[in-house]
Amino acid sequence: MSVFGEADGVSTVDDVRLPWWQPALLGAVSVGFGVAVLAWPDATLRAIVIWTGIWLILLGAARLFAAVVGPGGWGIRLLTAGAALLLIGGGIACLVDAVAGLTVLAVLVAVAWIVSGVCEVVLAFGADSGARPWLLGLGVLSTVVGVAFLVLPRLSLASLVLFTAASALVVGVGSLVVAVRLRRA
Helix, strand or coil: CCCCCCCCCCHHHCCCCCCHHHHHHHHHHHHHHHHHHHHCCCCCCCCHHHHHHHHHHHHHHHHHHHHHHCCCHHHHHHHHHHHCCCCCCHHHHHHCCCCCHHHHHHHHHHHHHHHHHHHHHHHHHHHCCCCCHHHHHHHHHHHHHHHHHCCCCCCHHHHHHHHHHHHHHHHHHHHHHHHHHHHCC
């Protein structure tokens, strides 16, 4: 019995098929967010935190949808749902108190990136050979971004904004590449 699969062998981490639309949706949302952050660098702290809150909620909703209707056993579904709830919770926290939420935001975003990265790494082990290196790279990149947010929580707002936009763009483009490769498979 696999940790991520069912006892009867119907669904294990080895036969998980990631639907192409999941990384496409995550990629499109991430790229859109990254472009929006770069397009309005003069935005107030409140606007930045609100946009980040909306972005986290959209990413969480996409992950939650994937956890409910996506492939895989209970293990991968629970891991995906956990990442979704962290993303949604972080988004809600940003929307409730934008100014006080900046420090909390850095930590929540870091945890969300780390958990999301772990999800991608786990999915990589069950993916076909064409998508595996991309999923693994995307997972490692997401995890590194999360650790950077945890280690450097006192970045200036400008650096935080640029780092957030750049990481969203890189991860978004990476997700779109995964989606294209999965669609062609």
